[in-house]
Amino acid sequence: DSGERRGKAERLFRLMDGFRKNDPVSLQKDILDHVEFTVARSRFNFDDFEAYQALSHSIRDRLIERWHDTQQYFKRKDPKRLYFLSLEFLMGRSLSNSVINLGIRDNCANALNQLGFEFEVVAEQEGDAALGNGGLARLSACQMDSLATMDFPAWGYGLRYQYGLFRQVIFDGFQYEQPDYWLNFGNPWEIERVHVSYAVKFYGNVEEELLNGEKCKVWVPGEMVEAVAHDNPIPGYGTRNTINLRLWAAKPSDQHDMESFNTGDYINAVINRQRAETISSVLYPDDRSYQGKELRLKQQYFFVSASLQDIIRRFKDSHSNFDEFPDKVALQLNDTHPSLAIPEVMRILVDEEHLEWNRAWGIVCKLFSLTSHTVLPEGLEKVPVDLLGSLLPRHLQIIYDINFFFMEDLKKHFGLDYDRLSRMSIVEEGAVKSIRMANLSIVCCHTVNGVSRVHLELLKTRVFKDFYELWPQKFQFKTNGVTQRRWIVVSNPSLCSLISKWLGTEAWIRDVDLLMGLREHATNADLRQEWNMVRRVNKMRLAEYIETMSGIKVSPDAMFDVQIKRIHEYKRQLLNLLGIIHRYDCIKNMNMNERRKVVPRVCIIGGKAAPGYEIAKKIIKLCHAVGEKINNDSDVGDLLKLVFIPDYNVSVAELVIPGSDLSQHISTAGHEPSGTGSMKFLMNGCLLLATADGSTIEIIEEIGEDNMFIFGAKVHEVPAVREKGSALTAPLQFARVVRMVRDGYFGFKDYFKSLCDALDGNGDFYLLGHDFGSYLEAQAEADKAFVDKVKWTRMSILSTAGSGRFSSDRTIGEYAEKTWGIEPCRCPF
Ligand code: CR1
Structure with missing residues (x-):
């Protein structure tokens, strides 16, 4: 049986001391192996870039090995896990960081040296992974490093943009922007999981159906796009633990759509399909405002929907009762960009799992925490109701329902203070009726974090003043740190x-x-x-x-x-x-x-x-x-x-x-x-x-x-x-x-x-x-x-x-204890 098989494999593994050995000679052999069979160059003739490719693939092998062990271990132990949802990760290069965290930098340098290459020069061949803008995105990257190093059972989720942050070219002193073709030369640091993919729905309308005599809502989508997982192993330092950053890429859905393929215009039907890929094609380069852009909203939902399908599938592998969900899962919102996760979890629990609204809401309120990265009121995301209603009709209904119950509670608490009610409402009335993503998030999150002490003060006294008066206990700060x-x-x-x-x-x-x-x-x-x-x-x-x-x-x-x-x-x-x-x-x-x-x-x-x-x-x-x-x-x-x-x-x-x-x-x-x-x-x-x-x-x-x-x-x-x-x-x-x-x-x-x-x-x-x-x-x-x-x-x-004090290890330790309720889970091999 599988337990016995695992036992045998583990004994063998111990005997072998890991599949890939880390002494310079073994490393060298692996590098040459990859030169010959992965890069497909002759082992007698390759340049610095090819050496980079071959070394990176050798490191990737080692990362995969550790990744497997860590994930198996997490699965067996089934601890509460943190899922870090962020639309941006500014990872930079991976080679040096990986070999240092794996503790094999010197051996790699030796191995290369004997082949006539210099580690620094080889490492310089790598381009940056720039899937983010600035502070918020680099913070996510630092925090992933700390999560791995401190052995926390955590995963990051994000989008695999085809084009990262634009390249800045200066001509005559003026800035010009050029696309960042970062994937053109391949990316050895990711593992494409063609079989880990989910259909993400858009548009369409909501219908009512009878299920066991009860009315329930069914969202009939107008468009489907496939999200394919790309895993980026994140090694910890001084530990075998290697966690995952799972990034989603959009692919045309292969679900048969007879109609568009029966019009005789086969070529255009294929080309239309191909447009699906635009969803994950480009990072928005403005780090303060994304107001009212349909593609941006699509990106947000695409990423949230795929991640939650993945998280829920994993939960259901070993659990059947959703009341246990918050004991096993913490969902961290990196700013409000992923906040559609809130109505999405409600939709899944109510419409698909058929939980009663109040029970579902009780669960949702224990799941989420938010970190804000702004002080400017104009930096807060708003989505026009028309846009949201057309792209995600069921989510708009759910947000309205959440707001209805919230407003009822508010009236009980503050009486009929209409100014306050309208300020706190999730729905902003006005020329363009909009959904305030921050208000939605605060209503539902158990914790709202600032990124420094004074930032929290400003959130309490200015940006989210009304909410602070209602729920002072929700507001905390965790001063940022870097790795x-x-x-x-x-x-x-x-x-x-x-x-x-x-x-x-x-x-x-x-x-x-x-x-x-x-x-x-x-x-x-x-x-x-x-x-x-x-x-x-x-x-x-x-x-x-x-x-x-x-x-x-x-x-x-x-x-x-x-x-x-x-x-x-x-x-x-x-x-x-x-x-x-x-x-x-x-x-x-x-x-x-x-x-x-x-x-x-x-x-x-x-x-x-x-x-x-x-x-x-x-x-x-x-x-x-x-x-x-x-x-x-x-x-x-x-x-x-x-x-x-x-x-x-x-x-x-x-x-x-x-x-x-x-x-x-x-x-x-x-x-x-x-x-x-x-x-x-x-x-x-x-x-x-x-x-x-x-x-x-x-x-x-x-x-x-x-x-x-x-x-x-x-x-x-x-x-x-x-x-x-x-x-x-x-x-x-x-x-x-x-x-x-x-x-x-x-x-x-x-x-x-x-x-x-x-x-x-x-x-x-x-x-x-x-x-x-x-x-x-x-x-x-x-x-x-x-x-x-x-x-x-x-x-x-x-x-x-x-x-x-300004290490992200300290920050992550505070989040783990005070916000997420997670504990280290260290892979013992
Ligand atoms: C803030 O401006 C902060 C980082 C990380 C930035 C900066 O002061 O250190 O977040 N915000 O918390 C940001 O990048 C898009 O917004």
Whole structure:
């Protein structure tokens, strides 16, 4: 029987010590095997890219083996599982991360070496998997790494976009977008499961049927699309556990549709079918608003429906009573993008499993938790009722029913306070009647999470104030974190070794609080010297990259001052640029003697603007225009350079972060829900110049204000400054630099006019003018500290030492305990 068979297989497996062995010789054999039989090149003749393919397939084999063992084990143990639903995952490259998590990096490097290849060069061949926009998407990727490493029985679900985030190409200083053909050269990191596929329904209408004398609703769809699973194994570090990120691709449904194939127009019928694939073809590149787009709604439902069919099938394999569903399943909504899961579970329970409404609702309310990633009311998703009703007619009915019962409850609670009722209603009346996805989510989720302490405050007092008054217990925060595996071990190997050497252990890679142990060495001159060596080599690598990419030569003696993130008005890249113009203007007005005292700077900016975001695109152009002027000014020379790094993505971040001295996180206070870039810089010993916003507030608590450069209005001061008019409080230098741009000092006078206009009079919503003075002071402080090498290095060491709290391991531990109710389930092999 199968138990006996499994026993035999397991004994054999133990004898063999795994199918794939990890010593360099075995690895080498596997690589050559894949060169010959997978890549189909001769083992005597292959290049770096083919070596990458062959090595990746060898690693993939090992991942599959672990994946099987982990999933078998989960199945046998049947613990409560977490399903992490997200429309975006920004995974970046997989090779280095995988071999490090599997603990076989050095063996792989040796194996390659003997074949005449270098690991770093081979790893560089890989393109990024960029199935996401920015912070939210990279956070999902970091959290997957922590879930695997901490042995949690978890799976991620998402969409397998054919085209990831657009490639940014700069031409004449302007941003152009090009499609990201990331799958063109194959993807060794996924396993296509042709047999794991589900039909997803759209359109049509709802009919009533009698079942055992009871009326029930039946959705008769107008279109069917097939969702095919693509599994991406996620290995944990220091564990055999390997979890799954299952991404869905749309395929035409092979269900026979006699009618369209009987019209004589066979060719067009096939082509129409093929359109199904557009559902998963492209990622929406705007990270703040998806309002009213039918394709976006289709993507959301497609992904939710396939994932839930998969989850429910798995549950039913070993359970028959749906009351046990919440004991076995936690569903995490990464923002409201997957919130159609709520009416979908209701529909399945009521219409397909024939549970009575109240019982189904009781179950649904125990399943879901939400994490919000925004503060802007306009960032909240709304779906026009007409659109939803036509695409998902049954779901609209269910949402109306949920809202009806919710409104009845509200009346009992608050009486007939119609203003409040209309604010809290899931249905927004008005010119375009819409469904408010956030309200739907909050009504149904047992927990609503903010991504930092101050973010939760803003959710409670502004964004979801009414809901907080009704259900204070639902609202929590889990400060974001990032994974030290990718952001130190993978991206900064020499710092990694240095840390392990001084701590006397590698245990910090799983237990990051141990980094605190560096504090006691912060004043040790030997550590300081080694620390600076490592940092200098990283800076040289970055300088080289800058030169090949832009032709600009920069000196590693200068301070590398970096701002890399999506371009947004609230993130204030414009403030940075105005600061740079001011610095330039000052240098120009100095005599030779004064110039000698200037601390040389290389200002580095990188990030993508959403294709339709005009102001953000102007900021990119301004950066180039200012750079053009400064970089070619012989008065300035090495004292100041301004570089824009094009096509910022995860692997660019891995290169830039370890090589920066100072990084900027300068959002208008109260606008950055958390921010996670700052945490990656912190881990790498880069000092922060920042406003007290989002997670920075907590970083200040952790490493102290005197270890960073803090400036600007505080969250609670912002409304009053805005009321008074920020422009009124702006210093004279501010008016001067804005005038330089306005008067065409950097060219493109007309094009930049609207940027300048927005800073005048009652404008300046983001408080650039108000914060400019304190920004310059903070920058001057940074200059002063940089000259004092001993002080700077100590601050740098203390930054890394204080970064432990900002590991995604801590975040995931909190979610597991306080929100999801899941426990580790460690595969014992
Ligand atoms: C927030 O803007 C936060 C990340 C992750 C972003 C940022 O402050 O750190 O989420 N939001 O929580 C986002 O990407 C699409 O929205």
